Amino acid sequence: MLEVKDLHAYYGKSHILNGVDLSIGEGEVVSLLGRNGVGRSTTVKAIMGEVPPRGSIRFRGEQIAGLPNHRIARKGLGYVPESRDVFPTLTVRENLELGVKNTRRPGKWKVPQFLDMFPNLARRADAPAGVLSGGEKQMLTISRTLMGDPALIMIDEPTEGLAPLIVKQIGELIAEIAAAGVSILLVEQKLSIAMDISHRVLVMGHGRIVFEGTPAALRGDQTVRGEWLEV
Numbered sequence: 185m186l187e188v189k190d191l192h193a194y195y196g197k198s199h200i201l202n203g204v205d206l207s208i209g210e211g212e213v214v215s216l217l218g219r220n221g222v223g224r225s226t227t228v229k230a231i232m233g234e235v236p237p238r239g240s241i242r243f244r245g246e247q248i249a250g251l252p253n254h255r256i257a258r259k260g261l262g263y264v265p266e267s268r269d270v271f272p273t274l275t276v277r278e279n280l281e282l283g284v285k286n287t288r289r290p291g292k293w294k295v296p297q298f299l300d301m302f303p304n305l306a307r308r309a310d311a312p313a314g315v316l317s318g319g320e321k322q323m324l325t326i327s328r329t330l331m332g333d334p335a336l337i338m339i340d341e342p343t344e345g346l347a348p349l350i351v352k353q354i355g356e357l358i359a360e361i362a363a364a365g366v367s368i369l370l371v372e373q374k375l376s377i378a379m380d381i382s383h384r385v386l387v388m389g390h391g392r393i394v395f396e397g398t399p400a401a402l403r404g405d406q407t408v409r410g411e412w413l414e415v
Contacts, residue, residue: 185210185336185367186231186261191239193223193230200226202391203239208336213368215378217413218388224371225266227388228338231369232256232263244335258285262334266341266371268321270328272314276305279313279324283331291333292364298327301357319350326357336367343374355381375413379403387412 191204200223208214216224230237233253241249248256257263271279280295299306302323308316313324322342329337339358343351355377362368362381372378378385379399387395387402389412395402402408 187242189240193226193235200391208367211365213362213382215370215382215385222388223391224388225340228340260335262329262337264326264329264339268325270313270321275310276313277309280328283328285332293330319346338369340371
């Protein structure tokens with residue numbers, strides 16, 4: 185579904201990505217792990233067109249490298265940035281409805297599903313999204329992206345700085361997304377979530393992939409974990 189080859193990206197003169205190769209199959213969950221500053225967020229931004237990419241990015245067989253991000257999104261690629269941006273003056277319900285990309289073809293995700301799943305959002309469904317807590321905004325941004333019915337969703341650091349209960353709810357939502365057959369590229373620092381739901385894990389270091397394998401293989405590789413993940 186997604187195939188990235190020899191991906192490079194720069195911030196000014198800083199060379200951030202140094203030839204990243206990765207692929208995600210239909211219905212597959214892949215987690216991108218690594219310490220802060222190694223290029224994980226830049227990878228998803230480059231795929232989404234928010235950072236100019238150099239290299240090949242094919243989505244459903246089509247070359248998307250260099251396309252504007254709104255065109256990439258309409259091709260079925262969803263992106264949830266770590267910034268948790270919402271439309272603060274619109275209600276929670278209106279934010280969700282804005283995620284719909286094709287009003288003539290209803291997708292598999294509906295507003296009542298998310299309100300049932302997240303009682304906090306249901307209680308504030310008609311309140312401005314700007315009053316939500318950080319965890320509630322994360323629930324909303326993931327849900328709003330799903331309203332666009334993506335075939336693949338990239339989620340960047342969804343549990344960063346959140347309380348344990350909210351982390352648990354976000355983990356349950358990601359598992360439900362996977363169960364619905366949506367492919368996922370998850371950027372995450374909490375190994376417990378990534379290892380529990382992923383088919384494969386990728387570890388980044390110095391702007392490149394330094395490990396690719398199953399969660400079980402990573403658990404058994406103390407060298408990789410010690411050098412690239414553990415503090």
